[in-house]
Amino acid sequence: MSKVTTMKQAIEAHVHDGDFVYIGGYICRPPFAAIHEIIRQRRKDLTITRSNATDDFDLLIGAGVVKRFIASFLSLGFYGLGRCYRRSIEKGIPHKIEVEEYSNLSLPMMLMAGAMGMPFVPVKDMVGTDMMKVKSFMGDGKYKVIDSPFDGTPTLLVPALNPDVGIIHVQQADENGNAQMWGIGGDCKHGANASKKVIVSCERIVSREVIGKDPSRTIVPGFKVAAVVEEPFGAHPGYTPGFYDVDFPFGSLYQQASNTVEGFEAFLEEWVFGLEDRAAYTQHYVERFGYAAFKGLQAGFDYGYPVSYSY
Amino acid sequence: MHEHPNDYIKPELMACCGAREIRDGDVVIVGTGFPTISASIAKHTHAPRTMLMQESGVYDARPRRPALSVGDPCLNPGAAMIGGLTDVMGMFLQGGWVNVGFLAGSQVDKYGNINTTVIGDYDRPKSRLPGSGGANPIGALAQRVIIIALHNTRRLAEKVDFITTPGYIDGPGTRERWGLPKNTGPSLIITNKALLRFDPDSKEACLASYHPGSSIDEVVASTPWDLKVADDVHETEPPRAEELKALRERIDTIGLIKVYEQKGYV
Numbered sequence: 001m002s003k004v005t006t007m008k009q010a011i012e013a014h015v016h017d018g019d020f021v022y023i024g025g026y027i028c029r030p031p032f033a034a035i036h037e038i039i040r041q042r043r044k045d046l047t048i049t050r051s052n053a054t055d056d057f058d059l060l061i062g063a064g065v066v067k068r069f070i071a072s073f074l075s076l077g078f079y080g081l082g083r084c085y086r087r088s089i090e091k092g093i094p095h096k097i098e099v100e101e102y103s104n105l106s107l108p109m110m111l112m113a114g115a116m117g118m119p120f121v122p123v124k125d126m127v128g129t130d131m132m133k134v135k136s137f138m139g140d141g142k143y144k145v146i147d148s149p150f151d152g153t154p155t156l157l158v159p160a161l162n163p164d165v166g167i168i169h170v171q172q173a174d175e176n177g178n179a180q181m182w183g184i185g186g187d188c189k190h191g192a193n194a195s196k197k198v199i200v201s202c203e204r205i206v207s208r209e210v211i212g213k214d215p216s217r218t219i220v221p222g223f224k225v226a227a228v229v230e231e232p233f234g235a236h237p238g239y240t241p242g243f244y245d246v247d248f249p250f251g252s253l254y255q256q257a258s259n260t261v262e263g264f265e266a267f268l269e270e271w272v273f274g275l276e277d278r279a280a281y282t283q284h285y286v287e288r289f290g291y292a293a294f295k296g297l298q299a300g301f302d303y304g305y306p307v308s309y310s311y
Numbered sequence: 312m313h314e315h316p317n318d319y320i321k322p323e324l325m326a327c328c329g330a331r332e333i334r335d336g337d338v339v340i341v342g343t344g345f346p347t348i349s350a351s352i353a354k355h356t357h358a359p360r361t362m363l364m365q366e367s368g369v370y371d372a373r374p375r376r377p378a379l380s381v382g383d384p385c386l387n388p389g390a391a392m393i394g395g396l397t398d399v400m401g402m403f404l405q406g407g408w409v410n411v412g413f414l415a416g417s418q419v420d421k422y423g424n425i426n427t428t429v430i431g432d433y434d435r436p437k438s439r440l441p442g443s444g445g446a447n448p449i450g451a452l453a454q455r456v457i458i459i460a461l462h463n464t465r466r467l468a469e470k471v472d473f474i475t476t477p478g479y480i481d482g483p484g485t486r487e488r489w490g491l492p493k494n495t496g497p498s499l500i501i502t503n504k505a506l507l508r509f510d511p512d513s514k515e516a517c518l519a520s521y522h523p524g525s526s527i528d529e530v531v532a533s534t535p536w537d538l539k540v541a542d543d544v545h546e547t548e549p550p551r552a553e554e555l556k557a558l559r560e561r562i563d564t565i566g567l568i569k570v571y572e573q574k575g576y577v
Contacts, residue, residue: 104396125448184368184369184393
């Protein structure tokens with residue numbers, strides 16, 4: 001049964017106000033087409049999570065769709081601190097979001113625990129620091145310290161996370177949602193599998209037969225997937241290995257725009273509200289920066305030996 | 312004897328100081344910029360079997376330019392292994408396989424605790440910073456942690472506003488009480504003025520060497536705690552010719568390291 005749909009329909013059907021949403025990516029493969037659609041549909045009160053958040057989470061926070069953030073990190077990387085994140089926390093613009101602080105070890109482990117049906121997971125970080133002192137909306141459920149039942153040593157436990165919906169962008173998927181990814185993974189595999197259902201955004205839809213030529217690359221099986229959306233250029237201004245490079249000038253453009261509330265609003269109007277979908281976005285990109293700039297982002301090819309699973 | 316050209320900039324000296332901490336065969340977890348450059352200098356000079364990994368899931372990358380983030384596209388082609396966060400931070404770091412971690416801090420205190428969460432009060436911060444990311448687990452679990460910091464009384468502190476990443480926390484014995492692995496913790500703070508090493512008994516950062524152009528007095532005056540001076544304090548060895556050659560001709564051919572001058576590392 002085909003689950004192929006448009007991003008508009010996928011977000012309408014599967015992302016609701018107040019939902020807990022996992023959003024994959026690590027500069028590598030952020031599902032920007034989905035993020036823009038969530039903003040266009042003016043969702044509100046979302047709880048969002050993933051390790052190492054960047055411009056995509058900053059955009060969601062600035063657009064006012066976020067109530068809570070289960071966080072390990074948020075910055076614009078090379079371009080410094082997240083402007084919208086700072087305005088939200090420091091000045092309450094557009095409103096102050098609630099943040100639960102974890103790290104790039106504990107948070108992915110919590111998603112892994114969620115994916116595996118474990119109630120919680122022991123981790124060896126955070127102890128002894130002020131990460132233990134700050135608790136937000138998760139309250140005492142943020143963590144527990146116990147004496148290990150095996151050797152008595154103090155052991156930190158953090159809870160499993162099971163988001164209502166996970167959204168990832170991958171290189172290819174079939175129409176049933178078997179999703180294949182390569183390159184830097186971040187917490188994508190566990191985050192998607194921890195979620196109660198998954199929206200798969202992909203550069204290309206391929207046949208089930210193509211999936212079967214390299215099944216070790218599948219990170220989410222079709223039975224967990226609610227919707228499949230073909231969105232070429234769907235991770236821009238992030239990158240997708242084998243398809244297009246990260247767009248550094250656009251990163252600078254976002255930084256400049258998000259420096260002020262007015263600039264950020266203008267950015268949203270131009271790149272999100274003013275455009276119907278990712279195809280219109282790509283068209284606008286080409287018109288604004290020229291075909292050469294668009295073409296310049298396209299990845300080269302460097303193949304290794306083709307893999308064979310034959311026996 | 313090593314040849315020491317004198318046309319270097321301060322960030323190059325700092326990167327070389329980091330490189331010299333790495334022993335051949337070390338597994339090093341790196342962030343972007345400085346850490347990658349430092350570890351790569353070691354790999355191209357005295358420690359060719361150094362192995363680098365990034366928290367995003369990459370092991371032994373072969374980037375053609377310095378990575379601008381731990382998720383940089385240039386880390387993908389040529390790496391020996393790419394997984395995800397639970398692979399590098401879980402299997403390798405928490406599994407106890409990482410010898411050296413490199414961290415930078417917005418604020419660093421005398422016990423090597425690092426703040427990357429907030430400046431000011433947590434609930435009403437003057438500045439909201441990015442948060443832990445990989446820093447807390449690297450500080451908790453890497454055997455030797457090297458910290459990069461700006462040397463002034465704002466960036467160094469008697470006590471940080473918020474301990475994001477553990478150094479020696481409250482002093483001797485604290486890491487042990489929290490059950491952090493034995494023989495882990497910060498080993499060196501590299502600033503733009505000096506190298507500070509941790510006293511094995513007091514766990515306080517002490518002046519080990521001052522960089523050429525600086526002095527004991529200047530370093531002490533720029534440090535907001537009562538900085539102890541090591542008995543064998545000396546001038547930091549400037550970059551060696553072979554270190555600079557590796558840095559400029561093989562690792563950072565586009566001169567990315569110069570951005571650290573704009574960030575105040577002068």
